[in-house]
């Protein structure tokens with residue numbers, strides 16, 4: 001799974017943009033600007049950008065902060081990451097010289113980092129400069145200037161880019177145009193609609209129709225938690241759901257992918273179905289379960305973190321929030337758990353309340369209890 005809303009390469013874009021836009025910078029253009037700012041900081045060993053990104057060096061397997069005094073590596077060996085966690089996920093280890101994990105960076109870089117995370121988490125709200133100014137208790141002018149100098153783009157361009165990518169993901173997932181725009185924080189104004197159209201290079205309807213020509217195959221089988229549905233695109237599993245009846249499961253799939261062609265295919269999915277059942281019973285520890293799911297940058301962070309909780313163990317929502325470096329985001333973590341599209345494969349059942357209460361579960365609290373009990377028993 002990719003981890004950043006803006007900087008990661010487009011995944012599975014179903015269509016190419018047909019003409020470049022002049023109305024507003026596209027997400028790709030914003031990513032390019034941020035990239036350019038990072039190259040400059042890399043070349044200048046710019047201390048003021050420490051904490052806003054790290055760079056990994058493929059020839060040594062080490063990652064550094066921008067100001068690292070070591071000799072600059074060749075550019076073709078350099079990859080940028082938003083933070084140390086991402087670099088480590090990609091298999092790099094921290095440089096012993098500049099200790100990129102030891103510094104939090106300048107106050108400016110910390111502020112901009114916090115702003116980016118806030119924007120990603122609140123993309124469905126009106127993110128005006130005034131709203132940000134209130135949230136971060138700084139003047140709009142100060143916010144503007146700091147953001148631009150650290151990231152190389154204005155906060156408005158950044159918000160637009162995050163929003164635009166979110167709209168695309170929503171459309172690709174098959175949601176209707178109005179829902180897609182609203183969920184990404186666009187109102188219903190025709191101006192925004194037109195701008196989205198110009199950024200997409202076509203109307204959102206047309207984009208959606210192209211995106212949803214996708215075929216989703218599914219199977220429904222028995223599992224230790226009742227009837228289970230597994231659905232997959234040609235790239236991987238896009239849904240794992242539980243319910244009491246097959247009808248309920250089919251209805252759920254229709255709601256989630258209303259425009260895709262949904263085709264039952266027991267044979268093609270039999271292996272995953274068996275693997276998943278074994279996983280639940282602790283008889284298979286590392287089944288191959290490729291996922292093809294859409295997520296915001298924040299959801300991805302949470303979900304990747306959940307996949308690291310060992311079987312048989314649990315973590316609290318606040319512990320997960322801390323783990324991903326956002327200790328105040330406990331409620332957002334709970335929301336991300338509640339919107340997990342693939343039960344068990346992303347083990348949101350291993351997250352419980354601080355006081356030991358099981359908290360909620362998208363597929364019912366009894367199933368969560370049962371799953372945890374099976375995992376404990378398998379480990380004992």
Ligand SMILES: [Zn+2]
Pocket residue numbers: 063064065068069070095096097098099
């Ligand atoms: Zn270094």
